[in-house]
Amino acid sequence: MEQINQLYLEMIRYEQGCPARIQHFTKVFAFAKLIGESERLDADTQFLLESAALVHDIGIRMAEEKYKTCTGTLQEQLGPAIAKEMLVRLNFKEAEIERICFLVGHHHTYNHVQGLDYQILLEADFLVNLYEGQQDQSAARRAYQQIFCTETGKKICEQMFL
Numbered sequence: 001m002e003q004i005n006q007l008y009l010e011m012i013r014y015e016q017g018c019p020a021r022i023q024h025f026t027k028v029f030a031f032a033k034l035i036g037e038s039e040r041l042d043a044d045t046q047f048l049l050e051s052a053a054l055v056h057d058i059g060i061r062m063a064e065e066k067y068k069t070c071t072g073t074l075q076e077q078l079g080p081a082i083a084k085e086m087l088v089r090l091n092f093k094e095a096e097i098e099r100i101c102f103l104v105g106h107h108h109t110y111n112h113v114q115g116l117d118y119q120i121l122l123e124a125d126f127l128v129n130l131y132e133g134q135q136d137q138s139a140a141r142r143a144y145q146q147i148f149c150t151e152t153g154k155k156i157c158e159q160m161f162l
């Protein structure tokens, strides 16, 4: 089986009993894949982006179990180690694991965004969160201006919310 689908099924298993989080990362993954392909990422960057999209919120479960809260900072702190364990088990390469875990640890950090995998992960997560969080149009407008950079991400944001 393709490594990305192994990771996908493993994430569903990790989040079993929580359809909301499974549906969330499924949507973030779909938007990330679409934006990445439309922006013509090279195959390696596309793979890192899709993998990161699947695992980006992996810290939430432990944050809620241990601390009864799931702030962005706590997720960023807890997520990378959990992701690393899973990625090692699924035989991801060391350099891939390092980058994916970095993205997990920074997906709520919006300044100093470096790399299209990072940028597109943020855009895909915003496309889903603006809807799931039932944010009003002004929040979408702010995100459109402050977060979105890629042509494809901007177009989707505009057509969906503005």
Ligand SMILES: [Fe+2]
Binding pocket: 024, 028, 056, 057, 125
């Ligand atoms: Fe997310």
